[in-house]
Amino acid sequence: MKRRLFLTRTAMSSLTALIGTDIVFGALIPNGYTPLLLQDPDPFTLFKKDKDMVVLNDKPWNIEAKAHLLDDDITPNKFMFIRNNGLIPENIDVNTWTLTIDGEAVNAKKTYTLAELKTKFKSYTYQLTLECGGNGRSEFDPPAKGNQWTIGAVSCATWTGVRLRDVLEDAGFTNKAVYIGYHAADVHLSRDPEKEPISRGAPMAKALQDETLIAYKMNGQDIPLAHGYPLRLVAGGWPASVSGKWLQRISVRDRVHDGTKMTGDAYRVPCNPVAPGEKVKDEDMCIIESMPVKSLITYPQSGAMIKEGQKLNIRGHAWAGELEVTKMEYSIDFGATWQNCPIAKPKNRLAWQNFSASIAFPKKGYYEVWARATDANGTSQPMLLPGWNPKGYLNNACHRIAIKVT
Amino acid sequence: MEEHDKFKSQIRSIYRLLATLMLLFGITALAIVYLISDPTLSFFKEPAAVEEYVVTPSEDDFDKIENGIHVRTGFKDAEGLMTVVNNCTNCHSAQLVIQNRMNEERWKATILWMQETQNLWDLGKNEDIIVNYLVTNYPPQNKGRREILRNISWYDLTE
Numbered sequence: 323m324k325r326r327l328f329l330t331r332t333a334m335s336s337l338t339a340l341i342g343t344d345i346v347f348g349a350l351i352p353n354g355y356t357p358l359l360l361q362d363p364d365p366f367t368l369f370k371k372d373k374d375m376v377v378l379n380d381k382p383w384n385i386e387a388k389a390h391l392l393d394d395d396i397t398p399n400k401f402m403f404i405r406n407n408g409l410i411p412e413n414i415d416v417n418t419w420t421l422t423i424d425g426e427a428v429n430a431k432k433t434y435t436l437a438e439l440k441t442k443f444k445s446y447t448y449q450l451t452l453e454c455g456g457n458g459r460s461e462f463d464p465p466a467k468g469n470q471w472t473i474g475a476v477s478c479a480t481w482t483g484v485r486l487r488d489v490l491e492d493a494g495f496t497n498k499a500v501y502i503g504y505h506a507a508d509v510h511l512s513r514d515p516e517k518e519p520i521s522r523g524a525p526m527a528k529a530l531q532d533e534t535l536i537a538y539k540m541n542g543q544d545i546p547l548a549h550g551y552p553l554r555l556v557a558g559g560w561p562a563s564v565s566g567k568w569l570q571r572i573s574v575r576d577r578v579h580d581g582t583k584m585t586g587d588a589y590r591v592p593c594n595p596v597a598p599g600e601k602v603k604d605e606d607m608c609i610i611e612s613m614p615v616k617s618l619i620t621y622p623q624s625g626a627m628i629k630e631g632q633k634l635n636i637r638g639h640a641w642a643g644e645l646e647v648t649k650m651e652y653s654i655d656f657g658a659t660w661q662n663c664p665i666a667k668p669k670n671r672l673a674w675q676n677f678s679a680s681i682a683f684p685k686k687g688y689y690e691v692w693a694r695a696t697d698a699n700g701t702s703q704p705m706l707l708p709g710w711n712p713k714g715y716l717n718n719a720c721h722r723i724a725i726k727v728t
Numbered sequence: 729m730e731e732h733d734k735f736k737s738q739i740r741s742i743y744r745l746l747a748t749l750m751l752l753f754g755i756t757a758l759a760i761v762y763l764i765s766d767p768t769l770s771f772f773k774e775p776a777a778v779e780e781y782v783v784t785p786s787e788d789d790f791d792k793i794e795n796g797i798h799v800r801t802g803f804k805d806a807e808g809l810m811t812v813v814n815n816c817t818n819c820h821s822a823q824l825v826i827q828n829r830m831n832e833e834r835w836k837a838t839i840l841w842m843q844e845t846q847n848l849w850d851l852g853k854n855e856d857i858i859v860n861y862l863v864t865n866y867p868p869q870n871k872g873r874r875e876i877l878r879n880i881s882w883y884d885l886t887e
Contacts, residue, residue, distance in 0.1 A: 626885035
């Protein structure tokens with residue numbers, strides 16, 4: 323009921339815009355009556371997403387981009403993927419919103435209002451790559467369970483907020499601190515108030531990095547509702563599930579955080595490689611930390627036909643979790659030969675890097691342009707699917723687009 | 729003269745009649761306009777508690793099947809459809825089910841996981857009906873280590 327009221331309040335005001343026409347006899351609609359349309363709202367309008375974004379799931383909302391939509395250096399909201407584990411919180415009141423720091427490894431619980439966070443601590447802005455751990459899941463064989471992300475669950479927006487480290491130091495934590503775990507306002511799918519849809523976190527070393535933010539702005543504006551308004555964690559380079567949305571509480575733990583989706587198959591992969599489809603014991607699963615090296619060709623859109631003799635200009639982004647991308651290559655002959663192309667420095671640590679190339683094709687025909695990034699440790703993207711794992715995480719296989727020269 | 733006065737008074741009475749009719753017409757028009765904007769005369773009543781109505785199409789339409797697809801959920805129309813709809817779309821949408829391709833063993837493990845962690849109820853005899861529907865209508869497809877590019881939309885690129 324509450325959800326409907328919330329939707330009514332937010333959507334009724336823009337009802338006309340939503341359906342693109344005046345409601346005939348609008349004044350005759352009784353109070354409390356919800357037109358059928360609003361019970362199943364258009365996510366593109368609701369979340370201000372581009373019409374070409376792909377809805378994988380509407381309960382919970384999971385929406386991804388396509389490669390060519392991610393062409394911007396800084397991802398705007400309209401092209402940013404949504405990965406929700408539960409229901410978006412209702413009735414958010416920024417005037418009463420607080421963040422509490424608690425846990426086994428703090429001396430005393432401490433609570434901050436939004437205004438206190440914004441005034442008491444220095445603010446920082448970083449461009450940070452957030453990629454869903456399951457981005458690319460749809461390619462695994464045997465298929466892995468969950469939302470079947472293709473390539474579009476990645477973004478690199480600018481985030482403004484205070485350093486998690488500054489807040490944790492102000493609150494005071496002990497030398498027993500091992501891990502932080504977040505708790506948030508989203509609602510479990512079963513609406514059981516005792517259950518959290520997701521409560522993940524990061525080891526202290528990641529929590530204390532300069533770029534790990536408690537953010538309140540995205541691309542210079544209030545964070546959109548679907549992306550964690552009014553407060554969220556942002557831990558670039560790690561599975562985006564570490565960057566908890568609608569943040570209310572951070573527990574400084576004296577052990578590895580054991581919240582929802584920290585255990586079992588969730589965001590964990592076999593510690594040692596396994597054969598496709600193999601059963602893996604719980605104790606043989608390890609938590610994903612830094613994301614692997616990866617890249618996307620964001621221009622042109624796959625399917626371009628060019629004339630013989632015409633050069634093809636390509637561009638895209640590459641990123642490598644905690645590391646920097648140091649080499650970028652492309653191939654037009656399925657990996658038989660590779661050509662280097664320039665890769666720009668990141669705007670700051672943990673931001674994706676831009677590459678571009680101008681390609682000449684030797685003769686008419688069907689081609690695929692494959693892109694391959696290499697990180698500072700010398701590790702490259704595989705052309706085939708990387709190691710199978712039960713939930714289909716960490717697919718960083720090379721991206722490719724189809725080209726015809728006619 | 730007398731005739732002239734008589735004519736004048738006739739004019740006056742016709743004028744009065746017309747004015748009265750106009751007034752009545754105006755009042756009626758105002759009343760109609762008000763009724764359209766407030767058909768329940770709520771302005772004159774104590775504010776009542778807001779009730780919620782949800783209009784759903786009639787029962788026939790609600791589970792309509794079109795081209796072999798259950799329109800409301802997107803599930804394929806096959807044996808066990810309504811058991812799946814009634815047990816598997818309360819918490820999450822059907823889209824989450826349809827995206828996934830699993831064999832019997834992994835669907836059963838997924839159901840057990842939902843029962844242990846997600847408040848899914850005991851499915852009883854329905855479990856076999858549901859699993860059978862899923863493995864029959866949404867079987868795993870072999871993709872190998874890398875699939876060919878499919879569904880390419882070709883377009884002319886001139887720079």
